[in-house]
Amino acid sequence: MTAQRLRRRKLRGKMVELQRALRRQTATPAADARRKDAREKIELGGLVVKAGLREADKAFLLGVLLDAAERQSDGEFKAGMIARGRKGFSS
Numbered sequence: 001m002t003a004q005r006l007r008r009r010k011l012r013g014k015m016v017e018l019q020r021a022l023r024r025q026t027a028t029p030a031a032d033a034r035r036k037d038a039r040e041k042i043e044l045g046g047l048v049v050k051a052g053l054r055e056a057d058k059a060f061l062l063g064v065l066l067d068a069a070e071r072q073s074d075g076e077f078k079a080g081m082i083a084r085g086r087k088g089f090s091s
Helices: 003-025 029-050 058-071 075-090
Strands: none
Touching (some): 058 075
């Protein structure tokens, strides 16, 4: 490969890198919302893994979450789950 071709290849790579950076800087509100939503889903998936439920049946997981959603207004239940969750984060 000639030196001129090598320089062109490096410049093209740098140009692509700069174009990506520009797109990130000028993202639309919709793109920002999608990125935020994706990040949130990734974090929630991490909680499933941390709880040791990676291999759990999806219907089981949804059932547990729906049960928790119904019971979250129960102050005693919610406080107990928060305490248990904090303990899980520290271990």
